[in-house]
Amino acid sequence: MIRPNTSLPPANATAKHSNAADDRPDSGGFLPSVGLLALDRQYATLREEIRAAIDRVCDTGRFVLGPDVNDLEAELARALGVPHAITCASGSDALLLALMALDIEPGDEVILPSYTFFATASAVTRLGAIPIFADIDPTTYLVDPSDVQRKIGKRTRAIIPVHLFGRTADMDALLPIARDSGLPVVEDAAQSILSTWHGRCSGGLGDVGCFSFYPTKNLGGAGDGGFLTTTRDDIAARLKLLRVHGMEPRYYHQVVGINSRLDSIQAAVLRVKLPHLDAWTTARQANAARYMELFSQYDLEGRVTVPTDEPRGRHVWNQFVIRVAGGQRDALRAHLTACKVGTEIYYPVPLHLQKCFAHLGWAKGDLPLTEQAADETLALPIFPELEPAEQRTVVGRIAEFFQAPQTHAPADSTPQSSALPPEGPHFLRRMKAVGRADDVRC
Numbered sequence: 001m002i003r004p005n006t007s008l009p010p011a012n013a014t015a016k017h018s019n020a021a022d023d024r025p026d027s028g029g030f031l032p033s034v035g036l037l038a039l040d041r042q043y044a045t046l047r048e049e050i051r052a053a054i055d056r057v058c059d060t061g062r063f064v065l066g067p068d069v070n071d072l073e074a075e076l077a078r079a080l081g082v083p084h085a086i087t088c089a090s091g092s093d094a095l096l097l098a099l100m101a102l103d104i105e106p107g108d109e110v111i112l113p114s115y116t117f118f119a120t121a122s123a124v125t126r127l128g129a130i131p132i133f134a135d136i137d138p139t140t141y142l143v144d145p146s147d148v149q150r151k152i153g154k155r156t157r158a159i160i161p162v163h164l165f166g167r168t169a170d171m172d173a174l175l176p177i178a179r180d181s182g183l184p185v186v187e188d189a190a191q192s193i194l195s196t197w198h199g200r201c202s203g204g205l206g207d208v209g210c211f212s213f214y215p216t217k218n219l220g221g222a223g224d225g226g227f228l229t230t231t232r233d234d235i236a237a238r239l240k241l242l243r244v245h246g247m248e249p250r251y252y253h254q255v256v257g258i259n260s261r262l263d264s265i266q267a268a269v270l271r272v273k274l275p276h277l278d279a280w281t282t283a284r285q286a287n288a289a290r291y292m293e294l295f296s297q298y299d300l301e302g303r304v305t306v307p308t309d310e311p312r313g314r315h316v317w318n319q320f321v322i323r324v325a326g327g328q329r330d331a332l333r334a335h336l337t338a339c340k341v342g343t344e345i346y347y348p349v350p351l352h353l354q355k356c357f358a359h360l361g362w363a364k365g366d367l368p369l370t371e372q373a374a375d376e377t378l379a380l381p382i383f384p385e386l387e388p389a390e391q392r393t394v395v396g397r398i399a400e401f402f403q404a405p406q407t408h409a410p411a412d413s414t415p416q417s418s419a420l421p422p423e424g425p426h427f428l429r430r431m432k433a434v435g436r437a438d439d440v441r442c
């Protein structure tokens with residue numbers, strides 16, 4: 001077994017956050033554990049503000065919608081440069097509301113990637129419509145516009161590109177396809193808040209954008225939540241009606257909507273966090289750049305493919321997903337788990353092969369690039385507070401698995417992580433609440 005990190009400083013040399021008792025490097029110079037997430041680190045930097053915000057809401061006794069929700073919507077619209085931001089109870093509901101606002105009906109077809117979280121497709125099926133799955137680009141994992149084009153038929157009523165892992169789908173290709181076919185575009189931007197395409201934020205590129213405040217997202221709440229964006233006044237008005245049972249005025253129902261309102265406590269917490277989102281995003285970008293630099297130091301060619309940045313816009317790195325060739329993904333993951341390095345597989349079973357969609361008639365082999373990605377990809381820790389020593393441990397452990405020699409000396413130019421918060425308070429260190437892979441479902 002090689003010891004790939006021995007030419008680097010001890011991997012724990014700069015670790016600020018781990019429990020002191022665990023700080024000793026093991027025999028390979030690695031940190032004893034690296035969590036997939038560490039939500040406690042972010043909370044530690046904002047703890048007093050968040051608790052004060054929650055207290056303020058409790059004092060008012062106004063727990064659903066209300067002033068904090070209105071203010072959050074205005075702040076989100078400003079941050080994303082869109083005229084309308086409308087909150088709701090989850091990212092899943094955002095997708096459902098978007099399709100309801102576009103009058104998607106039973107029997108309609110909606111084109112979307114199969115390589116995405118379940119909610120993208122379930123929104124379609126909950127309306128009795130039919131998801132038509134498209135394959136992906138194998139380098140970006142994003143929906144392949146040419147396959148979308150091929151799948152447009154007489155019953156197609158909408159297209160849902162998913163800006164997966166923090167990267168905007170190829171809107172240069174998708175928007176003209178949609179326009180020429182007269183189809184609305186619903187952007188699933190649940191994983192991509194603040195990602196851009198030629199300088200414009202995702203969510204403001206198509207007809208409607210759908211976002212999630214699930215705690216592991218780049219802007220995560222203290223529970224479920226979501227929001228929609230649109231540049232269209234007609235859709236904004238409809239979304240506001242649909243999220244409150246179609247009720248306007250009180251107890252007079254114009255249409256049948258759903259109950260999907262954001263809690264005031266969530267809005268208050270999110271308002272504390274939103275001003276930090278840009279810095280957290282920059283820290284994610286720095287972590288991605290550091291991973292690229294660290295992977296380039298080892299001879300892993302042909303075994304690990306590292307994701308690339310997006311030249312046409314801002315990639316916000318909700319996930320850093322590598323591809324592991326040669327059927328070795330699961331063995332690598334088992335090795336990393338044994339070394340207490342957190343990872344996750346997004347997504348092991350593509351949607352077209354899920355049991356609940358068997359009646360739609362898709363079979364293995366229908367979307368080969370999607371199926372290959374499901375077999376080969378692995379997400380590594382990328383959260384903003386991740387430390388260089390932790391990243392060295394992650395990459396060193398991967399090199400250890402492949403017995404890959406270190407072929408390049410570590411570069412001095414490895415980017416410095418910005419926005420590392422101070423060490424958390426004592427009670428948090430004791431909790432060791434570093435996030436587990438099974439906390440993460442999307």
Ligand SMILES: Cc1ncc(COP(=O)(O)O)c(C=O)c1O
Binds near residue numbers: 092162211
């Ligand atoms: C791509 C994608 N779409 C939709 C959703 C649904 O969001 P939520 O969990 O807030 O319902 C998620 C994950 O949460 C997601 O990752």
